[in-house]
Amino acid sequence: MIFLKILLWPFSILYGCIVTGRNKLYDLGLFTSTDVPVAVVCVGNLKAGGTGKTPFTQYLLDTYSETHKTAVLSRGYGRKTRGFVLAQAQSTAVEIGDEPLQLFAHAQDRYHVAVCEDRIEGVKRLLELVPDLKLVILDDGFQHRKIKRDVNVLLTEYNDPFYTDMLLPSGRLRESRISAARADVIVVTKTPPVYKPLPHQRFISYIKPRVPVHYTGIIYGDITHQKGKTDQVKSIILVTGIANTQPLVDYLKEKQLDIIKHFNFSDHYSFSLQDIEKIENARNKDESIQIVTTEKDWVKIVPLLDQLNITSGWNYLPISLGVFSNEKVLLDLIQQKISKRLYSLS
Incomplete structure (x- = not known):
């Protein structure tokens, strides 16, 4: 395994240069992010593969759909369709993907679920179809910088934090560790109920000052x-x-x-x-x-x-999300940014 990582390392360097160059163009304003007339909360990660995005996204939907007209927008990984699709009662995983279908199964008319590769087009369609839409949650949108967001939530696994991994293909990171600096909050997922916080100094090297780190875990039903x-x-x-x-x-x-x-x-x-x-x-x-x-x-x-x-x-x-650190602090941080955005639109 170590030999294979060494063998693939030159390709990781090349991949890293491409991804870092793209991000730099956004940072310099040469590539622009489009503003949309709703509050946008992005849930994503740096690593390819499962980091517990769906349970956390479900948690946000359950929380904020009580006070805001809400929709979740995903790419719909694994679906056989293209373009924008709004989830309906008859929707299948073939049409919208398994994770969006799972989210829709919990919706009960409290929020809307849609998929679209182009997140800007997806939000525009949602605005046309959902009257008085206030909040869009981007599921797995951390790398999709074409759309502006008000909150960037970066997820990382307790047993495999991003700061221990390497770029694809020698590792599983989709972009460099320094991209964590775009996060407004770090959420550690799959944390055991009895846990020791990860060394905070390992995060400090990559995140902005005063960005909080919260711990969550899966609760099985x-x-x-x-x-x-x-x-x-x-x-x-x-x-x-x-x-x-x-x-x-x-x-x-x-x-x-x-x-x-x-x-x-x-x-x-x-x-x-x-x-x-x-x-x-x-x-x-x-x-x-x-x-x-x-x-x-x-x-x-x-x-x-x-x-x-x-x-x-x-x-x-069935599974649900447990927040093991200060849940109120986490929710208040996100709510403040949502409220600030909605106030600016009013």
């Missing part, structure tokens, strides 16, 4: 079927299509669940009927064995279960 909570689960087949399965596996083992088989698909995997049948066959008609998947994968799997008329044995594990 009860294993759930479409009809509600599933009781007395002991043996499971685990089905995942996420970037990092280890925290989930660790949690299930802590709950003393026997994982007899793990179907570990790639992140954003597009399940097929054949996949479902293969997983069903692994159960061998043993009703004591329950199939458990993630909430992100569940929204893609349910339509396939309906096609195969499978009504039992499949479950998902």
